[in-house]
Amino acid sequence: MAADPPIPGAGRDSAEVGDAFRRFADFVPLMMWRSDTEGRAVHHNECWLDFTGRSAEEEIGEGWRRGLHPDDFARHAEIVGAAFTARAPFVVEFRLRRHDGAYRWLMETGRPVAEGGEFHGYLGTCFDITDRKHAEEHIEQALAEKEALLAEVYHRVRNNLQVMVSLIGLYGRAAPEPCRGSFEALGQRVRAIALVQHHLHEAPHIASIDLRDYLHRLASGLGQLRRAGRIGVTVDGVGTSLVEPRTANALGMIVAEVVAECLDATSESVACSIAITIDATAGSPVRLRIVSAFGDAADAGRPDVPKLGPRLIAAYASQAEIAVRGTARPSDPLELQLPETRAGAGE
Incomplete structure (x- = not known):
């Protein structure tokens, strides 16, 4: 040297x-x-x-x-x-x-x-470097304010959802017997919405959410939300992907609806399994494949609960520009293709 x-x-x-x-x-x-x-x-x-x-x-x-x-x-x-x-x-x-x-x-x-x-x-x-230090201080202050705002919004959303669940429960108990199943199913779906929002809020980086980690955490919670121990949700596949909050929210609601449909279609004694496969191969759109399996037990389900799953899933997918087809049955898997985002997919 x-x-x-x-x-x-x-x-x-x-x-x-x-x-x-x-x-x-x-x-x-x-x-x-x-x-x-x-x-x-x-x-x-x-x-x-x-x-x-x-x-x-x-x-x-x-x-x-x-x-x-x-x-x-x-x-x-x-x-x-x-x-x-x-x-x-x-x-x-x-x-x-x-x-x-x-x-x-x-x-x-x-x-x-x-x-x-x-x-x-x-x-x-x-x-x-005074100007730089002041800029850093303003950024730190803005980030702190943003975190406080997000926490407040989440707190209000959570409280409002809890109120909704209580009101649905009250009306359900007061409703005629043939209608109570629908109220119960509605309450369970609102609880699922709250769970999705919770896991979005807990994501380490809200602007770009690790899809595999997010679905793993959400699946574990959904498995305990209803019929604990009798429903299992697995997440597998290749590659990793970072998705925007609106995409993660829509996917969470779709998975929650698949779980709800499985439970609504079977009796309390039946075990359900949901398999989610992620294909996040670099250079290609991120795809998900979801299969819900509960054997031949569908006839023992709840006839008093309307079957709205396909319509709800289509609505959630449309909100986030997710291409969707299939019914999630083993013979006709639910296939989702995510829109291209700045976060993209990686190895």
Whole structure:
């Protein structure tokens, strides 16, 4: 590796920095400083002095530290002190008081100066990053507000769905016997909607949801929502895919409806199984294949519950521009093709 080019005045570590270095430093339109081997400042260029509004004599030694923001003093000293001990470069961000009394964020970069294998202190530069820091703060604040808004929306949706389930239950118990099955099925579907919203809310990245992980978590919850222990939902396939929230929501509702249809078509003693296969091969649209199996037990189902599954599934798919065909029976699997999104599919 080639040696660093010589720096004017590098061989001096006293308060008298060479004239060549002074001319060089003052010409640079960037705040610049030099220190001796003990870490004491021996020179600040004109750009630095213009920023602080102080004289070179006031800034010399440890004098410049009077301008450090009190909250940054200890952290700056720790980072720089460790670098000096190791004779290593360092980068640190801190606030320094400007000539008008305002504190500005600076990014400081320091490098050890050596000549002939002998250490001569440090050379450092600083530039103002206040606008960047303010932008970061605004982004953090906006993200915090967004998280708070999402949490509030989810809280309201969950509470409203709970109220709906209670009202449906009350009306169902007051309804004539032939109608109660429909009320019960409606209540179960509202619970499924709440479960879908819960898993969307719990997704690590709401803007792009891992389809396989999301369906695994949702399937586990749906399996316990009704007839616990007598329904199993499995998710298999190849590849991974990230989907948008509206696509994930529609898929969740479709899976929930397939589960509900299976349960509505069978008696309480019958075990149901739902198999979901994902094909997320790179370069092709993401496809899902869903098969619902419950043998020949359909005749023992609930005749008082209307069979609305195909219509509901078609409606959910249409909302998210999902192509759909099939009935989810083993002889006619439900096949879904997702729309192309920016998230796309990957290996």
